[in-house]
Amino acid sequence: MIGTAGGGSNGLSDWKDSSSSHCSLSGVTCDEDGEVVSLDVSYQNLTGSLPPEIGILSSLVNLAVAGNGLTGTVPLDMANLTSLKLLNLSNNGFSGEFPGEIVRSMTQLEVLDVYNNNLTGQLPDGIAINLVNLKHLHLGGNYFSGEIPESYSEFPKLEYLALSGNSLSGQVPASLARLEKLRELYLGYFNTFSGGIPPEFGLLTELQVLDMASCNLTGELPASLGRLSNLCGCFLQMNHLTGNIPTEFSMLSDLSMLDLSLNNLTGGIPESFSQLKNMTLLNLFVNSLGGRIPKSMGDMPNLRLFQIWQNNFTSELPENLGRNGKLEVVDVSFNRLTGTVPENLCQGMKLKSLVLMNNLFSGPIPEQLGGCESLRRIRIQSNFLNGTIPAGIFNLPELTLVDMTQNEFSGELPKEMSGKKLGMLALSGNSITGRIPAATGNLQNLQILSLDRNRFNNQLPEEIFNLRSLSKINISGNNIDGGIPPEISNCTSLISLDFSRNNLSGEIPRGMDQLKDLNHLDLSENQLTGGVPSEMQYMSSLTSLNLSGNKLSGRVPNSGQLLMFDESSYAGNPDLCFSYNGTCSSQKAKANAIENTGHKTTTCFSTLKLVIIVLSLCYQLVQCW
Amino acid sequence: MAASALSLWSLFFAALALPVAFGNSEGDALYTLRRSLSDPDNVLQSWDPTLVNPCTWFHITCNQDNRVTRVDLGNSNLSGHLVPELGKLEHLQYLELYKNNLHGTIPAELGKLKNLISLDLYNNNITGTIPSSLGKLKSLVFLRLNDNQLTGPIPRELGAVSSLKVVDVSNNDLCGTIPTNGPFEHIPLNKIRKLEVYSVRMMRK
Numbered sequence: 001m002i003g004t005a006g007g008g009s010n011g012l013s014d015w016k017d018s019s020s021s022h023c024s025l026s027g028v029t030c031d032e033d034g035e036v037v038s039l040d041v042s043y044q045n046l047t048g049s050l051p052p053e054i055g056i057l058s059s060l061v062n063l064a065v066a067g068n069g070l071t072g073t074v075p076l077d078m079a080n081l082t083s084l085k086l087l088n089l090s091n092n093g094f095s096g097e098f099p100g101e102i103v104r105s106m107t108q109l110e111v112l113d114v115y116n117n118n119l120t121g122q123l124p125d126g127i128a129i130n131l132v133n134l135k136h137l138h139l140g141g142n143y144f145s146g147e148i149p150e151s152y153s154e155f156p157k158l159e160y161l162a163l164s165g166n167s168l169s170g171q172v173p174a175s176l177a178r179l180e181k182l183r184e185l186y187l188g189y190f191n192t193f194s195g196g197i198p199p200e201f202g203l204l205t206e207l208q209v210l211d212m213a214s215c216n217l218t219g220e221l222p223a224s225l226g227r228l229s230n231l232c233g234c235f236l237q238m239n240h241l242t243g244n245i246p247t248e249f250s251m252l253s254d255l256s257m258l259d260l261s262l263n264n265l266t267g268g269i270p271e272s273f274s275q276l277k278n279m280t281l282l283n284l285f286v287n288s289l290g291g292r293i294p295k296s297m298g299d300m301p302n303l304r305l306f307q308i309w310q311n312n313f314t315s316e317l318p319e320n321l322g323r324n325g326k327l328e329v330v331d332v333s334f335n336r337l338t339g340t341v342p343e344n345l346c347q348g349m350k351l352k353s354l355v356l357m358n359n360l361f362s363g364p365i366p367e368q369l370g371g372c373e374s375l376r377r378i379r380i381q382s383n384f385l386n387g388t389i390p391a392g393i394f395n396l397p398e399l400t401l402v403d404m405t406q407n408e409f410s411g412e413l414p415k416e417m418s419g420k421k422l423g424m425l426a427l428s429g430n431s432i433t434g435r436i437p438a439a440t441g442n443l444q445n446l447q448i449l450s451l452d453r454n455r456f457n458n459q460l461p462e463e464i465f466n467l468r469s470l471s472k473i474n475i476s477g478n479n480i481d482g483g484i485p486p487e488i489s490n491c492t493s494l495i496s497l498d499f500s501r502n503n504l505s506g507e508i509p510r511g512m513d514q515l516k517d518l519n520h521l522d523l524s525e526n527q528l529t530g531g532v533p534s535e536m537q538y539m540s541s542l543t544s545l546n547l548s549g550n551k552l553s554g555r556v557p558n559s560g561q562l563l564m565f566d567e568s569s570y571a572g573n574p575d576l577c578f579s580y581n582g583t584c585s586s587q588k589a590k591a592n593a594i595e596n597t598g599h600k601t602t603t604c605f606s607t608l609k610l611v612i613i614v615l616s617l618c619y620q621l622v623q624c625w
Numbered sequence: 626m627a628a629s630a631l632s633l634w635s636l637f638f639a640a641l642a643l644p645v646a647f648g649n650s651e652g653d654a655l656y657t658l659r660r661s662l663s664d665p666d667n668v669l670q671s672w673d674p675t676l677v678n679p680c681t682w683f684h685i686t687c688n689q690d691n692r693v694t695r696v697d698l699g700n701s702n703l704s705g706h707l708v709p710e711l712g713k714l715e716h717l718q719y720l721e722l723y724k725n726n727l728h729g730t731i732p733a734e735l736g737k738l739k740n741l742i743s744l745d746l747y748n749n750n751i752t753g754t755i756p757s758s759l760g761k762l763k764s765l766v767f768l769r770l771n772d773n774q775l776t777g778p779i780p781r782e783l784g785a786v787s788s789l790k791v792v793d794v795s796n797n798d799l800c801g802t803i804p805t806n807g808p809f810e811h812i813p814l815n816k817i818r819k820l821e822v823y824s825v826r827m828m829r830k
Contacts, residue, residue: 423683447683
């Protein structure tokens with residue numbers, strides 16, 4: 001049989017030895033009469049198809065060929081396997097329809113698993129009446145179409161039913177509520193049902209997992225689901241459900257995970273939700289929910305993930321949120337929440353993600369968050385938060401992203417910063433004062449530094465430019481004075497640099513052409529003097545240049561990359577002159593373009609031409625067709 | 626309770642997360658790129674497909690509407706190949722993949738990037754031809770494909786891209802004739818002496 005199935009390299013090397021008894025082969029178990037009762041060749045890299053000869057093994061109780069590359073159809077001869085209790089064909093490439101007739105005689109069957117194949121056609125019908133012992137039925141992850149047969153309500157012992165990840169349509173039969181022993185029901189993902197969740201599902205009192213996510217459901221959440229006292233996981237996200245969250249859901253005492261996100265739900269979170277003592281995950285994001293967040297939710301003892309973003313919630317966050325010591329993710333962004341940030345969000349040192357952006361929060365960031373060593377992401381932009389940013393935040397060992405843009409933070413940044421993993425530090429649009437700390441240069445993995453539109457003063461620390469990974473720096477719109485440190489040319493990962501609207505003086509440093517990847521350079525609205533360094537013509541990555549509004553003088557080099565930029569890049573520098581319009585001759589300017597003798601001179605071009613560089617290895621004009 | 630089944634399911638759930646139905650197609654497209662790349666320096670570590678959009682991924686820039694405008698992965702020690710899904714990034718302006726070890730071909734789907742200003746694939750090991758669909762990139766200003774192993778002709782269709790200012794296709798295995806239409810019109814051909822020689826570099830103002 002292995003010969004017909006083909007083989008890859010697998011653990012069935014002893015199958016090649018035809019002299020040994022079949023009962024001693026790997027994966028084969030026989031009874032005392034030498035009949036094969038169990039055949040398990042799962043995950044053995046087998047290819048080819050399942051041969052009809054499999055039907056010869058009529059004593060088989062277990063047949064598992066999961067996780068191979070088997071293709072072709074399910075052989076009808078399998079109908080002979082009337083003793084089967086377990087049939088596992090999952091994770092292969094079986095195609096065609098699933099012949100329901102083969103299982104009709106498998107009255108002992110307890111597990112039927114064809115998950116993740118390429119089966120098509122209708123779901124096998126008329127099988128429930130025979131499969132009186134079936135406990136586990138997984139037909140998910142195929143391409144079955146049509147409706148769920150009403151007869152699927154007739155499996156007397158069914159505990160697990162998965163039809164998810166197919167192309168099923170029609171209404172979800174309410175009669176499935178007759179599956180009294182059902183513990184897990186998966187109908188979601190890629191199916192497109194019409195209608196909604198049958199209220200009758202409230203009768204499935206043994207149900208522990210209900211997953212009908214992303215299958216086009218409409219209508220409201222049935223209040224009757226509140227009777228599912230054993231329900232642990234309820235996944236109804238990514239549908240078109242409307243109406244309110246029934247208060248009856250508060251009776252789901254075993255409920256650990258509730259995901260109603262990405263629907264059109266309205267109304268509020270029931271006050272009694274705090275009764276859900278076992279709740280660990282609450283996803284309500286992207287709905288039209290509103291109203292207050294019940295204060296008592298702060299007392300939920302097991303809440304770990306709290307994601308209610310993009311709704312219309314108002315009022316404050318519960319003061320006690322986080323006191324349970326288990327909080328890991330808080331995302332309440334894009335609501336209309338007010339009040340202060342609760343102090344104890346990180347009490348258990350488990351908080352990884354704090355996302356409060358686009359709300360109306362006020363007051364300071366609690367100092368305790370400066371010691372929250374588990375934090376990875378802080379996104380609190382677009383609020384009304386004030387005070388000084390706790391110094392500890394800049395030292396947190398796991399923090400990768402900080403965005404506090406557009407708030408009312410004031411005070412100074414700390415002199416010590418050691419956040420090794422910090423990749424993005426965005427503090428734009430606040431009222432932070434003082435010097436930009438030299439310690440910013442210690443943030444070894446910093447890629448993005450946005451300090452624009454604050455009240456930073458004093459000089460730029462050259463230590464910033466030691467940052468090997470820094471690709472984007474924006475300090476525009478501050479009161480920074482002094483010169484641009486020449487160390488800037490060491491910062492070779494820079495792609496975007498904006499120092500505009502400050503009080504920078506001195507000259508544009510030499511060596512800017514070492515910034516080989518620099519795309520965007522804005523030094524406008526400063527007090528820079530001196531000339532435009534000629535080596536800037538070699539900055540072939542530069543696509544955007546703004547030197548306007550300074551006190552630059554001399555001739556603008558009219559070659560290389562600088563030909564890309566017109567007068568607007570240089571406006572507001574009365575002492576700058578341009579070769580092409582003859583303004584240089586009327587200048588009593590001193591030495592013009594600062595020549596760097598290390599580079600060869602380039603000739604100037606005055607007319608419109610296109611840059612094109614072609615190298616062909618052909619020795620003549622080669623025809624390509 | 627079926628604790629083990631539940632935690633297994635939440636793993637499935639976490640892996641499946643939002644993408645398909647929520648329209649995070651740009652994140653999906655970029656994640657498809659990630660899966661086809663080899664990334665020894667872990668520059669793509671922040672590319673988390675369970676996030677609602679790719680706008681907080683490093684090396685990605687988005688606009689106000691959370692649409693990707695820049696992919697900045699030049700000089701990042703990447704190998705692997707490009708994917709056609711890149712064509713789904715409709716608002717992309719800058720595709721910077723230069724100085725890596727990329728192989729494979731330039732997907733024709735890049736011609737769908739109507740807002741592309743800069744296409745920098747230079748200094749890689751890219752083979753195949755320059756897709757004529759690049760002639761549909763009506764906003765393209767910078768096209769740098771130099772230092773690869775591209776074959777075939779320079780598509781005539783590029784002459785329809787009047788915004789082009791810089792075209793660099795040097796150090797490839799191209800053949801055929803240089804287009805003379807549109808932005809290519811004013812190249813003084815008398816300055817091109819031999820086709821095997823590095824030709825003149827001129828700038829368009």
